[in-house]
Amino acid sequence: MVEMNVTRLHEFTVILYALSVLLYFIDFLHNNRKVNKFAFWLLAFVWVIQSIFLLTRMLNTGRLPILSMFEGLYFYAWVLITLSLILNKFLRVDFIVFFTNLLGFFIMALHTFAPGQHGSSAVETQLISxxxxxxxxxxxxxxxxxxxxxxxxxxxxxxxxxxxxxxxxxxxxxxxxxxxxxxxxxxxxxxxxxxxxxxxxxxxxxxxxxxxxxxxxxxxxxxxxxxxxxxxxxxxxxxxxxxxxxxxxxxxxxxxxxxxxxxxxxxxxxxxxxxxx
Incomplete structure (x- = not known):
């Protein structure tokens, strides 16, 4: 039950990330500050959730979670989101921010739905569905x-x-x-x-x-x-x-x-x- 709740939260962050990318696309074409601000705070919320999971994993394992492919994907997605937030906040390079988020979305989706990391075959089958x-x-x-x-x-x-x-x-x-x-x-x-x-x-x-x-x-x-x-x-x-x-x-x-x-x-x-x- 706990495992399924965790995967649901991961799915929720993917959906939030998708909405953020959509808004960044609109801002990329129109330079709309209101849209950019909303996209930034959506992405910041995703970053907070990811950071909590990352910190929890570090406390449980006693190391930086980068030793397996799936840990590396998650950490990579977290790094991309962090860089995107920094670029958006301080540099406002819209072209780089949008495509960084597009790559980050793909990496996060790959981590969330890829098989072999959830332990339960039933959970994996449901996630793929x-x-x-x-x-x-x-x-x-x-x-x-x-x-x-x-x-x-x-x-x-x-x-x-x-x-x-x-x-x-x-x-x-x-x-x-x-x-x-x-x-x-x-x-x-x-x-x-x-x-x-x-x-x-x-x-x-x-x-x-x-x-x-x-x-x-x-x-x-x-x-x-x-x-x-x-x-x-x-x-x-x-x-x-x-x-x-x-x-x-x-x-x-x-x-x-x-x-x-x-x-x-x-x-x-x-x-x-x-x-x-």
């Missing part, structure tokens, strides 16, 4: 954000055509203004991209643990990473190139249509995404 559930949940939530973004882009094009054709009426009044539709489409993608990235990290981790002969050239794996690349290009065009309006709306619609192809077609061609077939 829960890793899969977290992966699927995060992926579906990102798909939900992309879906709503797609809807806003469709509404943008409808509103744009109505205005261009000067068709005034109730339909026009029921739609929001173009700038808001464009902005909401962007915000939803801004949320969906880091969620999909974290879902892919957890999915690859699960596949390496559970699936025999896992290969990156699996149709669904390649398709999912290509979806991520398409949406990253969208964000690049939107944030760096300042592209707005009809052109970026068409790009967003194309990205979502490829997401559907990946979900239905590539999922059926995958060697291990059997729950989609």
């Amino acid at each position: 829960e890793l899969l559930m977290i992966h699927i949940t995060m992926a579906i939530l990102s798909y939900g954000a992309f879906s709503l973004s797609f809807v806003f882009s469709i509404l943008y094009l409808i509103q744009y055509n109505l205005l261009k054709q000067k068709k005034w009426g109730k339909r026009l009044l029921r739609l929001d203004d173009l700038s808001k539709l464009d902005y909401m489409s962007y915000v939803l993608n801004l949320i969906g991209v880091p969620m999909l990235l974290l879902a892919l990290i957890l999915g690859v981790l699960w596949a390496y643990i559970k699936v025999e002969n896992f290969y990156f050239y699996d149709a669904k794996v390649l398709g999912s990473f290509f979806v991520l690349v398409i949406y990253l290009v969208y964000l690049y065009k939107r944030v760096v190139q300042k592209l707005q309006g009809k052109t970026i709306a068409y790009w967003n619609i194309g990205a979502f249509l490829f997401l559907l192809v990946n979900f239905f077609l590539f999922g059926s061609l995958s060697n291990f995404h059997f729950w989609l077939t």
Whole structure:
């Protein structure tokens, strides 16, 4: 019972860390101090929990817990979080902070869900199952954000055509203004991209643990990473190139249509995404 409670706490810290990474991604693109502050305190809470576990392990063993692979992973994740907090507090190097946290998240997830460290095979089996559930949940939530973004882009094009054709009426009044539709489409993608990235990290981790002969050239794996690349290009065009309006709306619609192809077609061609077939 105690062992399961400990693993639950580890899972909770992984979820908190994922939320912190998502917020750091938003801050990375927008330099938003409020978002950065919230992400910092979330990460600080994760660091406190990790530090307590690390100190407890040191007191129990009488040494620095770095002699096994799993101890080393945990200590490595703790070091990355510590460095990230220091960089965020004193240097404000957003690019380094975000990617340091991305690496730290992967290391923490690897430590939490990797088999061979929990003693009980039943606990390990449940953890691997829960890793899969977290992966699927995060992926579906990102798909939900992309879906709503797609809807806003469709509404943008409808509103744009109505205005261009000067068709005034109730339909026009029921739609929001173009700038808001464009902005909401962007915000939803801004949320969906880091969620999909974290879902892919957890999915690859699960596949390496559970699936025999896992290969990156699996149709669904390649398709999912290509979806991520398409949406990253969208964000690049939107944030760096300042592209707005009809052109970026068409790009967003194309990205979502490829997401559907990946979900239905590539999922059926995958060697291990059997729950989609």
